[in-house]
Amino acid sequence: MTIADVEWDAIVIGTGIGGGTLGRWLAEAGQRVLFLEKGLADARSAENGLSETFVPEARAVRGLWPDPLTVEVDGVRQSFYPPLGAGPGGSSVFYAATLERPERHDLDDVPGRPHPTGGWALGFDAFAPYYAEAARRFRVYGTPDPLSAEAPLPLRDPPALTEVEAALMARFRAAGLHPYHAHTGVERVAGCGMCLGRKCPKACKMDGRSAGVEPALVTGRAELLTGAEVTRLVMDGARVAAVEVRVGGLVRVFRAKRYVLAAGALGSPRVLLRSACEGWADGVANGSGLVGRNLMFHVNEMFALWPGVDGPATKAISLRDLYHRDGARLGTVQAMGIRASYGEIVFYLNRMLAGRGLSRLAPLTRLPAAMAARILGSAQIFVGLMEDLPYAENRVGADGVVHYTLHDELKARRRAFRRAIRRAMPGRRMFLGVVPELNWGHPCGTLRFGDDTARSVLRPDGRAHGVENLWVADASFMPTSMGVNPSLTIAAWALRVAEGMA
Known part of the structure; x- marks a missing residue:
């Protein structure tokens, strides 16, 4: 009997943090699970980063998203390779293992901190036990945020600070800030820093x-089919009857009792829109007309800090002093794990000049960059991760093209974030961007959940409105992007959805 002959308990489309977490939960609960992954499998010992090649075929075998992403931002169209993965583990095999829990005001309408949507359909307290379980499953280490009023996550002890990290922590505290050791999902701490932002050949990084x-495959109740692109859902009224899959140039059909979309906020809505059929003329689960809409990212505000001592790059520092200022929703500040030595300083100075139309002055940046590197040592790059808000016109279509408008309120908040960083950050620093920079690795919100069928695509349990046997377990469900990395929230959501399915 082949896998196409089996009626599975669940077919999971996508193997990132959402799909992997949910599929493992179901398999360990005794259910038969088939993972369908568009990307190709590679050797477990493979190790590479996100931007090492721009040849589609080479990208595919390295687990990178093979095709350029076409985007139209403020009416200007361009194509580029996004920082996304396509293979077992999806984009998460390349992530920096940052697993931060949001604040209560990210999900709830807290007095004094009004929520732009009135609050999520499920609030902080409903998510809290799943955040804790996700932290245990992903072996998260770090220290609690000293500014948080919530019970801390079950964190493992972090490794000792390096000289660079200790110097930066001391400088932040002297300036009245409240840094903490960033929450990171790595199994074996010693010698694993090299895998942050890269594939980990030793399974040290929890993704x-x-x-x-x-772990799902180890149960013997799960199978993984790679190189399997889901072309559409085959509908039978209000039920998904099968999925149509292109594998190696052939079209095959797989059946299950239940189906889970976990192809990411850019991929999952495309499957629904491509599945338009009788009874679902505008796409499956699209009675609200919101499938693919309300697309959000984060806005990166990158800057360099010189710690005063030289040493390896750090990813260990995070702080939330600027998370919410003067009624504005800003975000987290965290180390990126990148050093800005001479070459990087030249690159960012030239990019700043290009943003001001002054590219002709680029040759003049070499001397100040060399002097900065020699006198100040290598800088550490930090990022302010600013929350994005939902707008229906920001969307991804069935063709995969992203349409996005930079709204005035986002530009104003970004200016406020830069001012807050400028005033708060002690010592020598330099901003590394001129125009708003969208974080293309953090798409979310295209299948938002909620109680109101006219304003959401999914129910609070993750099931699609109007479809009996279809759930979603990726960042698509999020009604707002929050001010932190989405990974832990995706894992917590997947655990909650899996529990409800069972």
């Missing part, structure tokens, strides 16, 4: 592959 798909 959708190592903490999801691989």
Whole structure:
């Protein structure tokens, strides 16, 4: 009997943090699970980063998203390779393992901190136990945020600070800030820093592959089919009857009792829109007309800080002093794990000049960059991760093209964030961007959940409105983007959805 002949308990489309976490939960609960992954499988010992090649075929075998992403921002169209993965584990095999829990005001309408949507359909307290369980499953280490009023996550002890980290922590505290050791999902701490932002060949980093798909396969109740692109859902009234999949140039059909979309906020809505049929003329689960809409990212505000001592790059520092200022929703500040030495300083100075139309002055940046590198040592790059808000016109279509408008309120908040960083950050620093920079690795919100069928695509349990046997377990469900990395929230959501399915 082949996998196409089996009626599975659940078919999970996508193997990132959401799909991997949910599929593992179901398999360990005794259910038969088939993972369908568009990307190709590679050797477990493979190790590479996100931007090492721009040849589609080479990208595919390295687990990178093979095709350029076409985007139209403020009416200007361009194409580029996004920082996304396509293979077992999806984009998570490349992530920096940052697993931060949001604040209560990210999900609830807190007095004094009004929520732009009135609050999520499920609030902080409903998510809290799943955040804790996700932290345990992903082996998260770090220290509690000293500004948080919530019970801390079950965190493992972090490794000792390096000289650079200790110097930066001391400088932040002297300036009245409240840094903490960033929450990171790494199994074996010693010697694992090299895998942050890269594939980990030793399964040290906890991602959708190592903490999801691989443990699911060990149960003997799960199978993984790679190179399997889901072209559409085959509908039978209000039920999904099968999925149509292109594998190696052939079209095959797979059946299950229940189906889970976990192809990401850019991929999952495309499947629904491509599945338009009788009874679902505008796409499956699209009675609200919101499938693919309310697309959000984060806005990166990158800057360099010189710690005063030289040493390796750090990813260990995070702080939320600027998370919410003067009624504005801003975001987290965290180290990126990148050093800005001479070459990087030249690059960012030239990019700033280009943004002001002064590219002709680029040759003049070499001397100040060399002097900065020699006198100040290598800088550490930090990012302010600013919340994006939902707008229906920001969307991804069935063709995969992203349409996005930079709204005036986002530009105003971004200016406020830069001012707050400028005033708060002690010592020597330099901003590394001129125009708003969208974080293309953090798409979310295109299948938002809620109680109102006219204003949402999913129910609070993750099931699609109007479809009996279809759930979603990726960042699509989020009604707002929050001011933190989405990974832990995706994992917590997947655990909650899996529990409800069972």
